[in-house]
Amino acid sequence: MDNPPEPQYTQAEAYAPMEAAAADAVAVLPDFPGFKERIWGELPATHNGIDVQGFTIVEITYVFSLPDSGTPLVRETYLDVLREHWTALGYRITRDAVKEKPDRVDRSLVAIRPDGIALWYWAAGYTVLRVQSGPVTASDHDAIEYLPPTGGVRPGGRYDKVGKYFPEGIPADPDVVDPFDSPDSYEDSL
Amino acid sequence: MSEMTWEHLRDLDCGAVRTLGDTWKTYIDQQLAHTERLRTDVIEGHLGTEHYESDTATQVRDQIGMTADRYEDDLSDYASTRIATTLLEAADAFEKEQNELKELVPLIEQHDFDIEGPHSEYDVNLSGGLHRAILTLNPPQWLCDMCGVKKPDGFWDIDTLKVLFDSVDLYGTAIGLAGQYQDWLRAVMSRAHDADDEAAAALAEMHENPAELPPHLGATYDDLVDDYKEGVTEEVADEAEAIADGTSGLSPEQVNQWWEGLSETERRALIDEHPEWVGPVDGIPTEARDTANRTVLDRDIDALDTRIAAEEQALQGLDPESDEYQNAKEALDGLKGDRNDLAGLQDRITNDDGTPRLAEGPEPQQPYYLLGFGTQDNGRAIVSIGNPDTADNVNTLVPGTTANLSGAGGLLHRAETMQSDAQLSSPHTSNATIAWLGYDAPDTIVPEAMQERWADGASEDLENFTEGLSATGREDTNHTLTGHSYGTTVIGHAATKEGVDADNLVFVASPGVGTDTASALGVDEDNVWATRNSLDPIHLTPDFLHGADPTGDDFGGNAYHSDTGAWNANNHSTYWDDTNMAGRETLADIATGQR
Numbered sequence: 001m002d003n004p005p006e007p008q009y010t011q012a013e014a015y016a017p018m019e020a021a022a023a024d025a026v027a028v029l030p031d032f033p034g035f036k037e038r039i040w041g042e043l044p045a046t047h048n049g050i051d052v053q054g055f056t057i058v059e060i061t062y063v064f065s066l067p068d069s070g071t072p073l074v075r076e077t078y079l080d081v082l083r084e085h086w087t088a089l090g091y092r093i094t095r096d097a098v099k100e101k102p103d104r105v106d107r108s109l110v111a112i113r114p115d116g117i118a119l120w121y122w123a124a125g126y127t128v129l130r131v132q133s134g135p136v137t138a139s140d141h142d143a144i145e146y147l148p149p150t151g152g153v154r155p156g157g158r159y160d161k162v163g164k165y166f167p168e169g170i171p172a173d174p175d176v177v178d179p180f181d182s183p184d185s186y187e188d189s190l
Numbered sequence: 191m192s193e194m195t196w197e198h199l200r201d202l203d204c205g206a207v208r209t210l211g212d213t214w215k216t217y218i219d220q221q222l223a224h225t226e227r228l229r230t231d232v233i234e235g236h237l238g239t240e241h242y243e244s245d246t247a248t249q250v251r252d253q254i255g256m257t258a259d260r261y262e263d264d265l266s267d268y269a270s271t272r273i274a275t276t277l278l279e280a281a282d283a284f285e286k287e288q289n290e291l292k293e294l295v296p297l298i299e300q301h302d303f304d305i306e307g308p309h310s311e312y313d314v315n316l317s318g319g320l321h322r323a324i325l326t327l328n329p330p331q332w333l334c335d336m337c338g339v340k341k342p343d344g345f346w347d348i349d350t351l352k353v354l355f356d357s358v359d360l361y362g363t364a365i366g367l368a369g370q371y372q373d374w375l376r377a378v379m380s381r382a383h384d385a386d387d388e389a390a391a392a393l394a395e396m397h398e399n400p401a402e403l404p405p406h407l408g409a410t411y412d413d414l415v416d417d418y419k420e421g422v423t424e425e426v427a428d429e430a431e432a433i434a435d436g437t438s439g440l441s442p443e444q445v446n447q448w449w450e451g452l453s454e455t456e457r458r459a460l461i462d463e464h465p466e467w468v469g470p471v472d473g474i475p476t477e478a479r480d481t482a483n484r485t486v487l488d489r490d491i492d493a494l495d496t497r498i499a500a501e502e503q504a505l506q507g508l509d510p511e512s513d514e515y516q517n518a519k520e521a522l523d524g525l526k527g528d529r530n531d532l533a534g535l536q537d538r539i540t541n542d543d544g545t546p547r548l549a550e551g552p553e554p555q556q557p558y559y560l561l562g563f564g565t566q567d568n569g570r571a572i573v574s575i576g577n578p579d580t581a582d583n584v585n586t587l588v589p590g591t592t593a594n595l596s597g598a599g600g601l602l603h604r605a606e607t608m609q610s611d612a613q614l615s616s617p618h619t620s621n622a623t624i625a626w627l628g629y630d631a632p633d634t635i636v637p638e639a640m641q642e643r644w645a646d647g648a649s650e651d652l653e654n655f656t657e658g659l660s661a662t663g664r665e666d667t668n669h670t671l672t673g674h675s676y677g678t679t680v681i682g683h684a685a686t687k688e689g690v691d692a693d694n695l696v697f698v699a700s701p702g703v704g705t706d707t708a709s710a711l712g713v714d715e716d717n718v719w720a721t722r723n724s725l726d727p728i729h730l731t732p733d734f735l736h737g738a739d740p741t742g743d744d745f746g747g748n749a750y751h752s753d754t755g756a757w758n759a760n761n762h763s764t765y766w767d768d769t770n771m772a773g774r775e776t777l778a779d780i781a782t783g784q785r
């Protein structure tokens with residue numbers, strides 16, 4: 001099998017800088033309302049036009065709630081702030097687009113870091129911040145370390161969608177629990 | 191095989207065929223009133239228990255009830271599902287192609303082309319008059335316009351000389367246009383022949399399987415009635431088996447009607463006792479297929495475990511240096527490979543407690559539905575994220591070269607990404623995305639992906655799959671078929687030869703879709719989309735292999751932009767990468783009806 005060039009990260013190594021990139025973006029957003037959910041996903045990595053096993057692309061998605069997704073602060077101001085921030089950090093802006101639709105205006109901003117990690121802020125039906133790793137060497141799920149989400153998503157909660165990597169459950173760590181966050185259910189607490 | 195000519199199709203009174211179908215439906219409703227009368231006026235009326243109470247009376251009531259049941263079943267299975275639905279489906283299919291013909295034939299005539307050749311494969315050629323016009327430097331105005339030359343006014347002037355110098359281009363343009371019309375005509379007739387053959391098969395199969403009636407009352411009644419009742423039960427199983435084998439002649443819509451006509455008990459029994467006849471069948475609702483397929487998947491994995499254990503034991507008694515050992519070892523490795531592939535698929539779509547897993551994605555999270563799988567060839571896997579029967583938007587992804595069951599995980603990742611993008615783009619609609627590895631994909635770019643046979647081999651299955659989605663889904667669902675690479679060729683062949691039930695066709699990184707014109711695809715040209723980034727080497731595919739580049743201006747339809755990744759890398763499969771958010775956004779918009 002013809003493999004892609006040796007990536008900078010393994011899959012297991014990629015999550016930390018990607019999550020840090022998301023946290024860095026959140027840190028510059030004023031009046032941040034919090035994300036609703038985090039999703040860890042993957043895409044097939046390809047080489048010479050063909051999917052190659054043993055490699056993957058990690059995609060982390062942070063989603064604003066639907067009401068927050070529709071506010072000018074989230075759809076427009078944050079995009080302007082991130083454009084300025086990422087540009088100042090020397091990231092390469094590869095997409096900065098506006099798409100008019102009958103009922104809304106979608107915006108899309110993509111910045112690529114020197115290490116190949118891409119950041120995509122997309123204001124569509126939902127507004128999301130996505131972080132993509134580029135091709136990385138696939139890791140066994142056992143080797144992947146749990147990293148608490150940024151932006152107000154409750155670690156290990158219903159909306160922390162990383163469960164397939166941790167079938168035995170999210171590793172318990174009281175330090176990563178946000179004490180002010182509401183639980184998904186009060187069923188066992190009443 | 192259908193003998194229908196284009197003239198037959200042009201002149202066919204589709205309304206009469208439809209009226210005939212409607213008449214059968216009306217007839218059925220009238221007949222059902224009779225069985226209802228039998229039950230209310232006879233069984234519960236003047237032969238009711240308040241008038242007659244005896245073993246014989248009970249027997250008579252039962253016999254009449256069974257006759258009414260049988261009559262209703264036959265009305266449903268034959269008069270309605272077979273005859274009326276066949277006629278109505280044929281009328282719809284013929285009318286759709288007839289409308290295309292009504293658009294196409296005038297174009298052929300206006301451009302002075304001739305339709306020639308046998309009905310099985312028409313040619314569209316330049317007429318003698320058009321040849322002469324070009325040769326005498328008097329090309330028609332439309333051809334001058336297409337080539338950007340001024341029509342000569344009859345004198346040997348500069349325009350005449352330009353036409354002389356451009357005559358090769360004029361010929362090439364005229365031949366190219368005739369070729370597009372030829373593709374279109376052949377596609378129209380291929381789909382019409384397919385509809386004709388399918389209707390004939392459905393009706394012929396009815397003729398070959400006359401239904402049994404309840405036994406007559408009399409001395410042997412008690413002996414025969416139990417056999418009859420058992421026969422009725424077996425009949426459902428026989429029908430299910432014939433449908434699964436593909437010998438019933440029923441279309442997915444007819445299969446759906448048959449399924450809906452079964453009692454809940456009959457449906458449950460089929461799923462429990464013969465899941466292999468339920469899971470793969472297009473036209474059976476998704477929930478039932480998923481349940482049945484998961485049962486068969488468990489069973490197949492267990493069976494492979496048993497076979498592997500037996501083969502391993504047999505291997506121990508063989509000389510490791512012998513050919514027999516090598517052959518047995520190879521077979522064993524194959525079994526283990528199949529087992530791993532199936533277990534990988536199962537793990538991906540199933541929780542540890544055996545319940546269907548939810549795909550990771552934005553709210554509301556969607557479960558996986560297993561619509562088909564197999565280990566034949568390089569394997570099959572048809573998995574939906576979200577229920578296509580209830581979704582507003584359904585997008586089916588057809589992968590290309592090297593797609594196989596071992597790599598189904600990557601295919602599913604791509605489908606999950608598309609599902610996620612659709613959900614994020616359109617949160618107020620319900621969306622489903624299907625990974626359709628329902629065919630034997632080419633293993634290699636050269637030579638296999640250069641051949642049409644893989645696409646031709648997939649056409650009927652893809653046609654049936656899309657028809658099944660229409661049969662089990664909602665009427666207003668927006669269906670999209672998205673192909674990547676050779677998957678676009680598969681979609682193109684299915685669309686032109688058999689016809690597909692889809693509102694939108696999307697061709698990503700296409701080597702060609704088997705036709706030179708979007709008009710031949712049987713889908714509104716405005717809803718045909720194609721994209722290729724500027725560094726994708728697929729553009730080097732010559733047109734003679736799989737037809738013209740669908741992103742080209744001459745093809746028709748719409749092209750949309752995709753960005754490239756690294757300049758020094760092959761960009762054929764980077765359409766979902768971080769380098770092509772533009773393409774992903776557009777695909778999500780198409781799939782959710784926002785384009």
